[in-house]
Amino acid sequence: MDNNQAVVVKDLYKTFKLPHEQHSGVKQRIVNVFNSNRGYELQKVLDDVTFTIKKGDFFGIVGRNGSGKSTLLKLLAGIYAPDKGLVQVNGSLTPFIELGVGFNPELTGRENIFMNGALLGFSRKEMEAMYDDIVQFAELVDFMDQKLKNYSSGMQVRLAFSIAIRARGDILLLDEVLAVGDAAFQQKCYNYFEELKAQKKTVIFVSHDMGAVKRFCSKAIYVKHGKIIAEGTPAEIADIYAAENIDVPKTDDEKKAETQASLYQVKSKINQQADGVALKVDYKTKSPEPEKMYVGISLMKDGVSVAEISTPRDMTITGDASMNYMLDTTMLNAGTYGINVAMFKWKNRELVAIAKSKNQFVIKGDDITRGGAFRLENTWTLE
Amino acid sequence: MKISNIISRRNRILLRELVVTDFKLRYQGSVLGYLWSLLKPLLLFAILYVVFVKFLKFGGDVEHYPVYLLLGVVMWSFFIEATTQGMQAIVARGDLIRKINFPKYIIVISGTISALINLLLNLLVVFVFVAINGVDLHMSVLWLPLNILELYVFSLAIAFLLGAMFVKYRDISHIWEVFLQGAFYATPILYPISMVVAQSDVAAKLLMLNPVAQIIQDARYNLITHQSATTDSLIGNVWIAAIPYTIVFLSIVYATWYFKKTQKYFAENV
Numbered sequence: 345m346d347n348n349q350a351v352v353v354k355d356l357y358k359t360f361k362l363p364h365e366q367h368s369g370v371k372q373r374i375v376n377v378f379n380s381n382r383g384y385e386l387q388k389v390l391d392d393v394t395f396t397i398k399k400g401d402f403f404g405i406v407g408r409n410g411s412g413k414s415t416l417l418k419l420l421a422g423i424y425a426p427d428k429g430l431v432q433v434n435g436s437l438t439p440f441i442e443l444g445v446g447f448n449p450e451l452t453g454r455e456n457i458f459m460n461g462a463l464l465g466f467s468r469k470e471m472e473a474m475y476d477d478i479v480q481f482a483e484l485v486d487f488m489d490q491k492l493k494n495y496s497s498g499m500q501v502r503l504a505f506s507i508a509i510r511a512r513g514d515i516l517l518l519d520e521v522l523a524v525g526d527a528a529f530q531q532k533c534y535n536y537f538e539e540l541k542a543q544k545k546t547v548i549f550v551s552h553d554m555g556a557v558k559r560f561c562s563k564a565i566y567v568k569h570g571k572i573i574a575e576g577t578p579a580e581i582a583d584i585y586a587a588e589n590i591d592v593p594k595t596d597d598e599k600k601a602e603t604q605a606s607l608y609q610v611k612s613k614i615n616q617q618a619d620g621v622a623l624k625v626d627y628k629t630k631s632p633e634p635e636k637m638y639v640g641i642s643l644m645k646d647g648v649s650v651a652e653i654s655t656p657r658d659m660t661i662t663g664d665a666s667m668n669y670m671l672d673t674t675m676l677n678a679g680t681y682g683i684n685v686a687m688f689k690w691k692n693r694e695l696v697a698i699a700k701s702k703n704q705f706v707i708k709g710d711d712i713t714r715g716g717a718f719r720l721e722n723t724w725t726l727e
Numbered sequence: 728m729k730i731s732n733i734i735s736r737r738n739r740i741l742l743r744e745l746v747v748t749d750f751k752l753r754y755q756g757s758v759l760g761y762l763w764s765l766l767k768p769l770l771l772f773a774i775l776y777v778v779f780v781k782f783l784k785f786g787g788d789v790e791h792y793p794v795y796l797l798l799g800v801v802m803w804s805f806f807i808e809a810t811t812q813g814m815q816a817i818v819a820r821g822d823l824i825r826k827i828n829f830p831k832y833i834i835v836i837s838g839t840i841s842a843l844i845n846l847l848l849n850l851l852v853v854f855v856f857v858a859i860n861g862v863d864l865h866m867s868v869l870w871l872p873l874n875i876l877e878l879y880v881f882s883l884a885i886a887f888l889l890g891a892m893f894v895k896y897r898d899i900s901h902i903w904e905v906f907l908q909g910a911f912y913a914t915p916i917l918y919p920i921s922m923v924v925a926q927s928d929v930a931a932k933l934l935m936l937n938p939v940a941q942i943i944q945d946a947r948y949n950l951i952t953h954q955s956a957t958t959d960s961l962i963g964n965v966w967i968a969a970i971p972y973t974i975v976f977l978s979i980v981y982a983t984w985y986f987k988k989t990q991k992y993f994a995e996n997v
Contacts, residue, residue: 360995418994422828425991445826450752462744463827465737 349434350515350546351397351420356429358390358415358570389415391570393429397563400544402537404557404564404578406585412570413550417441417519420548435514435546438464442519444504449493453484453503456492460507474510481532482506502529509536515546534559554582554646583680586646587704610639612685614703621705623669625685627661627697634663636690641669643717644682650717660690677719678709738833745837750844764845765852768804772797779917789919790952794856798950799916799943801853805846806882806939807907812838813886814893814903821997831990835890839883846875857950867949874946877975881938884978887986894989894996914940920956935961941971 361384389412397403407413418424419431421439446463447456457478461471479485482502492500508518537560540547551557557564557578564581566574566588574584615622625639638661640654655661671683683703687696754760776793779785786792816838817824817831824831857864893899914937915923923931934940941958948955962968 423825423994439827441826446823448748448752450755451748455748455751459744459748462741463823463829465741465829467736467740 347434348399349396350399350401351434351437351548352430352432353396353416353420354394354430354432356390356393356416356419356431357388357427358412358419358424359427360387360389361385362387389570390419393567393570393572395565395572395575397546397548399434399546400562402541402545402547402549402560402562404561404581405548405550405567406552406554406557406564406581407567408588411567413567414441414519416567417517417548417550421517433515436465437515437517438508438511438513439517440508440519441517443508444500447492447500447504450491452489452491453479453495454488456503457488457507460504461511464511464513466511478503478506478510481510481536483529498526505529505533509533509540515548516540517548519550554585558582579679582646583706587680587682610685610687610697610699612683612699612703614683614705616705620673621671621683623671623683623685623703625667625669627665627667627687629663637661637687637696638690639667640686640688642684642686643671644684645679645717649684654688673705673707675719676707677714677716678707678711679717680704680706681717738830741829742833742837742840745834746840746844749837749841753841765848768797768801768849769852771804772800775800775917785917785922786919788921789954791860791862792919794853794860794862795919795947795951795955796917797856798853798947801846801849802878802943802946803911803914803916803939804849805842806878808845809839809842809879809882810885810889810903810907812842813883814889814900816886817890817894817993818897818997824994824997831993832887832986835886835986836883839879839886842882843879850875853950862951865949865953867953870949871946874942874949877972878939878942880979881942881975884975884982887982888978891982891986891989891993894993910937910939913937915944920944920961924956924961932962936967936970936974938971938975
């Protein structure tokens with residue numbers, strides 16, 4: 345491993361045996377001797393994962409629940425042993441899979457800090473050097489000699505987080521720890537991340553908060569079904585994350601539309617051009633008495649609809665139809681967009697068919713002064 | 728589990744924190760606090776003394792029988808405590824093991840160390856009784872620390888083995904509990920081994936092959952009375968008399984190997 349690499353992961357595989365029935369007894373063990381193939385199923389959690397983290401990287405790991413990212417973290421932290429493959433860590437790695445690991449409610453705040461430090465591998469002397477810093481950051485100076493069980497949950501979390509980020513390891517591993525504390529404390533945490541970033545500390549950061557990933561990370565990967573499906577800048581990864589998450593919740597209207605899907609069908613196909621996007625919509629019906637319909641489209645960005653447009657009032661459709669739509673994209677900022685297409689009944693605006701999350705297009709650009717969906721006309725002047 | 732690792736700075740610190748925490752928490756909220764760890768074996772001793780010495784007239788032919796009995800009870804209590812705590816150590820800290828990587832054997836050792844501290848405190852009580860009873864100390868008392876060391880190593884071996892197995896097979900705790908009950912009566916703690924010899928010489932010899940029996944009898948011989956029969960004196964053959972030591976040696980080797988082999992998967996299985 346060369347010296348400016350912090351973590352090297354190569355061809356990593358991890359499979360879990362999921363028992364059908366919890367067999368934690370000698371009886372099952374004896375029973376299983378006779379039918380050794382039954383009793384569990386194998387779940388591939390990580391499937392050939394390879395990546396490298398350089399020293400000074402603020403490295404984001406993004407993925408939906410159950411994608412295998414927590415297992416990946418535990419392998420990095422040495423908690424799990426890999427089935428196959430290699431995890432190499434250059435320097436000391438301080439993991440925070442969960443806050444307040446090993447906290448004992450019967451011990452005082454002070455004792456808990458030292459206990460936690462010992463677990464993380466710090467000596468008493470090192471902990472004494474960090475102690476004041478931790479207590480001040482947690483804003484708990486007056487409470488250190490009280491038992492932890494008398495702390496509010498917010499105070500416990502603050503203490504745990506302060507230990508996490510004040511502990512000076514070479515590599516810091518943070519798993520979704522940002523969602524703690526009140527707004528003021530969160531701001532402090534963000535400031536601290538800025539500091540880490542400025543100091544070129546190596547940080548591995550797992551989060552669902554794409555805002556934080558974009559703001560702090562220098563590089564990110566997207567994990568899905570135990571594989572890395574994308575590696576790139578945080579902005580690229582955030583866009584993929586948004587696209588992957590579009591079709592999660594279904595509204596009541598959409599459920600109703602599903603029941604009519606055998607009667608009404610809408611298909612759409614996108615075609616990106618230099619200065620715009622062409623959309624072709626095909627609409628078919630098997631309804632015995634075709635009704636008057638209209639088409640609505642919504643422009644999606646980061647999983648949120650940023651604009652809605654429908655067919656003009658004088659353009660109605662009855663029966664099968666095929667139409668072209670042209671969207672001028674000169675108004676849009678760089679990023680990944682999606683188009684959802686839906687059909688509604690003219691008379692009561694009932695949703696009857698929808699084509700979701702199938703159409704995506706990317707607007708390229710490197711203007712870092714603009715964010716969001718629309719390229720608004722504006723003027724800056726110095727006074 | 729290299730020796731250099733066990734005594735590495737990081738692990739020493741962790742071990743100390745764990746032992747100190749355990750020490751602090753164990754009797755928290757009880758009025759007598761740590762005195763309980765002295766009182767418990769003493770009370771057990773009092774019961775056994777009344778039942779077996781006063782009513783059933785055991786040990787009439789052994790001098791200083793009450794102290795002899797107390798020493799046996801104290802050492803047996805240590806064996807129970809160390810193995811039981813060692814067995815539960817990994818599972819009890821399961822939450823920790825799933826979230827952070829640290830040397831697992833440290834928690835097993837910490838469980839046995841707090842039992843060892845108790846044993847040493849209890850031995851002080853034994854020495855008080857030795858003085859009160861007017862026991863003549865021989866030079867052989869210098870061997871006593873070696874008996875304690877052997878007992879500790881054997882308990883540690885069993886703690887490692889059971890601790891690792893308990894992660895997967897939770898029946899172990901029940902089996903071990905019953906086993907200890909049986910072993911208590913199969914070990915010459917309450918009764919002098921001479922009682923068994925009177926019944927059957929072979930049975931007595933077999934009982935004395937148990938390392939704990941060998942250790943307790945040796946400790947009694949070294950500290951209290953040279954009348955006490957030991958594995959050596961009962962079994963003439965040196966090679967057969969070496970069996971208890973061999974068992975201790977093989978168990979620590981096997982237990983270390985087994986623990987080392989399985990510890991990678993504690994986080995998944997616990």
